[in-house]
Amino acid sequence: MRWWPLLLALAACRPGTATPAPRDAAPADVDGSAGAALAGLDGSAGAALAGLDGPALYGKLCAVCHGADATGYQADNAPSLVNRTFLESATDEQLRRSIAEGRPGTSMAAYGVARGGPLAPEAVGALVAWLRGHGPPPIALPARSRGDAARGEALYAAHCRRCHGTKQARGDAVHLANPRFLDAASDPFLGWAIAKGRPGTSMAAWEGTLSDAQIDDVVAYVRAFDESAAAALLPPPTGKEPIVLHPEGRAPSFEPRSSPCPPSRADAGKPACAPDERFVSVDQVRQALAQKRRLVIIDARPPSDWMRVHIPGAVSIPYHDLARLDEVPNDGTWVIAYCACPHHLSGDVVDALRKRGVRRAAILDEGILEWHRRGYPVVTAPGVEAPPQESRGLFMPGVPR
Ligand code: HEC
Ligand code: HEC
Structure with missing residues (x-):
């Protein structure tokens, strides 16, 4: 059974899906500096990270999900950040926005101070410089023509939905309907990803299968995901919120469970964890x-x-x-x-x-x-809705949709 290791991984860590994100807040004020220094807005957040350079910031903040070498999938859904076709098609501005504004409703938080994260623009710039050091610089991408979203819908359902999900329910791959993703990604970026794929991952190059015009249609359909309502943010934490809830209350009687030992270990005859x-x-x-x-x-x-x-x-x-x-x-x-x-x-x-x-x-x-x-x-915050249902199973290969 090819799929059961995947299912186990999913059971261990199952992030959710995009929900409407703040649209009225100003995007992080990013500049081109790749300087190492870091200053948090509120002092406290900056203090813990102060003075860290790009590699150290990456190791402390990002490796836990994207992996020490940034090839991704340390946590579910966290893609490679150093894939050649990704780095050659993503602009620095796109990388900065992805880091600063995150993907609300997924496990990718907003790291920029302007959105309540811990990183000043220079620190975000240092991370972008670190990522750039692991792959090619941006290239000039072919322009795209305007596609037909209705034709794109059928192509998307046939070829893409099983991994990327729908607007309402995510799959295992990057959720393309996330408004922050669509804000940052240009049509040429989307077209390049579809045409060239992401070598070494399950994202195939579709240029042999789909014509240029069909890729334009799919891009138009993906673009049309983005019609979400605005959401504001709650005020940032003050650092003075009481730590203990119901200090006079009785202790809860929790019955914690253990994590299951990975079956692979048992297979290898190693002692159970x-x-x-x-x-x-x-x-x-x-x-x-x-x-x-x-x-x-x-x-x-x-x-x-x-x-x-x-x-x-x-x-x-x-x-x-x-x-x-x-x-x-x-x-x-x-x-x-x-x-x-x-x-x-x-x-x-x-x-x-x-x-x-x-x-x-x-x-x-x-x-x-x-x-x-x-x-x-x-x-x-006003306008924030519950994340869409997980799409596990719904989009499994071979399962009728
Ligand atoms: C808790 C896990 C987690 C952490 C920590 C995390 N990310 Fe992410 N990141 C994700 C996920 C998941 C996605 C994809 C969003 C989705 O599922 O649609 C993502 C997406 C991204 C993207 C967009 C990639 C693309 O293909 O469009 C960038 C860039 C990125 N992360 C950079 C970072 C950096 C830099 C850090 C550290 C400051 C970081 N991430 C920390 C989980 C994480
Ligand atoms: C078998 C699963 C699978 C299928 C089918 C698939 N993708 Fe992907 N796609 C992925 C994965 C996984 C990634 C992220 C790879 C990585 O880590 O770089 C991805 C990445 C992408 C990206 C880039 C996102 C980013 O931020 O880097 C786009 C755009 C995309 N896919 C669109 C499509 C479209 C459109 C189709 C249908 C024509 C499609 N994909 C079919 C798995 C799939």
């Missing part, structure tokens, strides 16, 4: 909240994501700036950390807590996107 009870389900946490139990909930994502949507009472302690962990009591109070992925960034925070001796620290198992999708309580 040590049980590590570090995952608490969204249902248990929702119940503890409803019963006003004493606990700490940490949002491990960059603050820009907290400013879109968070669990009520969740305190923003991003994986890249753990200073506020000092305020977390080490007195048996349960601490739950969450992110969107749903385990990578929260896992970092739980590791850091355990290093500090906080034993009752666990990861929100299904993550915030699934919490939101299920309609559990959230604080959102």
